[in-house]
Amino acid sequence: MPPAQAAPAPAGGTYHNAVTDGYSIDFPDPAVMRGKDGKFYAYSTGGPYDEQGAASDPVRMASSTDLTHWTKLGAPFVVGRNWPSWVTTTSGIWAPDIRYINGKYVLYFVGPDTTASSEGFDPAIGVATSDSPAGPWKDAGAPLIPARKNTGAGWETVIDPAQFTDTDGSRYMYWGSYGTGVWLVQLSADGLHSVTAPRQVATSRFEGAYVVKRDGWYYLMASSANCCAGPTTGYTVFAGRSKSPWGPFLDRDGVSMADSRAGGTIVVAQNGNRWVGVGHNSIVVDRTGQDWMTYHAVDRNQPYLQVSPGFTMRPMLLDRLDWINGWPIVRGGAGPSDDVEQAPVTTSALLDQKFDGASAGVKVLAGGLAVQPSDTKSDSGGFAALTGTSVAVSSKAPPQDVRAQADVRVPASGGSVGVTVRYADARNNVRAVV
Structure with a gap:
């Protein structure tokens, strides 16, 4: 087999991780997309913006023109204004996923504490829509994936939604986490309702699913290990692939991610620099067609919120995602970056033409x-x-x-x-x- 070769870095500016520095010290479970207005939009699990915890939101939104500098947009949901009625008002909101479907921006999210019970942590997945990626957002009024009772005590981990639209237009929702695994349903054409019974596609080793299709293969990326153990966090992104969105998703060695001894080919893992706990990813494409992975990580030298040593900070990182011998791998296998890197190409004289004014150009x-x-x-x-x-x-x-x-x-x-x-x-x- 010839030696693996990473894709050349695109021409452009430079950046240094974490890309949310200067905007927020914490931005876990990031989801990023490019809006129709040409800007990029990012959404994360709620939490503080500064180390003292003086400012926080139950879920966060930010915008950027270059993927490397971010501006605060506030929260998509506010208690007393548009808070989802099925989420308790003392709950945070976790792991948002953003998509553009049939002329609407669609935001999927987790309500970890819902009105399904008074037990606490009875999570469900909701959906809201907007004409703009910055909102205002309107919740559907009920969960897309309702809270699911365990066969024993407690509730299933109905968290970490990831929507996927296939090339034939069919839509799917992946979700799940430790304890109950990663599950899948097919969605209605508008992405707002499930139309099939759930099916498990990965074992309870994984959470934070994200699916893409490339060269006829469906790639399931998912994270494993503890996300939030400070400097000892070992979070890692793994992948398997299948010829069907329903799986089975097999790793490079042919082992299924649904096996009891689960498979999984590493996409990004810690590499010895300051970044540990690298995981819960999304993917965004720059103007050259280059894939970039956004994901959270922990700075081993500054892992905790100042006012609460038990709170692990997870800012957002950005790195090039290469495809080598049919498998996704961050920076050709070099892992998370902590040096000055070539930035994504986010403008184009050809692609950024707009039909405004008098049809100039x-x-x-x-x-x-x-x-x-x-x-x-x-x-x-x-x-x-x-x-x-x-x-x-x-x-x-x-x-x-x-x-x-x-x-x-x-x-x-x-x-x-x-x-x-x-x-x-x-x-x-x-x-x-x-």
């Missing part, structure tokens, strides 16, 4: 192109409406290497919309049609 060759004002229902800004058999081209010359991206809508009455990249002749172009 766009030439209509056939049919009609009408510039429309900001679409508040999708937070997308201005957009182009094509009529007839329309052909429009960008007048900006692309760079040598091109990545094209387009958000398109086909009317319910039918028709098609396509994007052609670097057209030379009928046999020398790249074309995608919806």
Whole structure:
């Protein structure tokens, strides 16, 4: 087997972990996405912003233009305003997961203490929607995945939601943690309801699931070990893959993540620098198409909140995610970074063109192109409406290497919309049609 080679670092600026430094000392279980407005948005389990605990929110939101500098947006839910009725008002909110589905931003989250009982820790997974990634958010009014009673005492660990949309448009929800394992249901087309019975896909060794599809494989990434043991935290992200979203998810050695002696191929683990307890990840893609993993970690030199030695701080880290020999691995196997690193490429002269003003930068060759004002229902800004058999081209010359991206809508009455990249002749172009 040839030696593994990591992908070259993209050109751009630089950054240094933790990327939430200067915004918050704690940002566990991060979920990150790029909004239709071009900004990036991050959501985390609730907690303090500073070491003294003087400021905190039950769940946190932040925005960024470059993935490496973050600005506070506050909390999506506030008691007395839009707090979910099925979550007790003294509860925090955990492990949010953010998606864009059918023109809506959809926020999945955990209510660890609910009105299902008076026992405490009877967790359930909720869902809220918004026209904007910054809110305001409207809770669905009832859990998506209700609290589930154990066969014995207590409640199942219905936490850590991760939504996944397949290439055929079908939608799924993965969730679960220690004690009861990782589970899966199929969701309705709007992502707001479950439509199948739950099925277990990974043993109780794992939590914090996240699923992506690549080259025909479904990859289940999940974390294992104690998330919050200060400088001795051993949290690690593992992966298995399957030809079906339902599993079985096998590691590189062919061992299932659902076996009693569970398999799992390491995606990121501590490497000897100050970062330990690296886990509970999400993935975001930069403008070059490079994958980046966001995850929390513990600084072994400064692990605890000052006012409470038992509270482990977990800021958010960002590192390049490579794919080597069919498996995801952070920085080619180098693990979490603690030096100056090449930053993601988050702007593009070609991809960041907007259909605003008088269609500057766009030439209509056939049919009609009408510039429309900001679409508040999708937070997308201005957009182009094509009529007839329309052909429009960008007048900006692309760079040598091109990545094209387009958000398109086909009317319910039918028709098609396509994007052609670097057209030379009928046999020398790249074309995608919806």
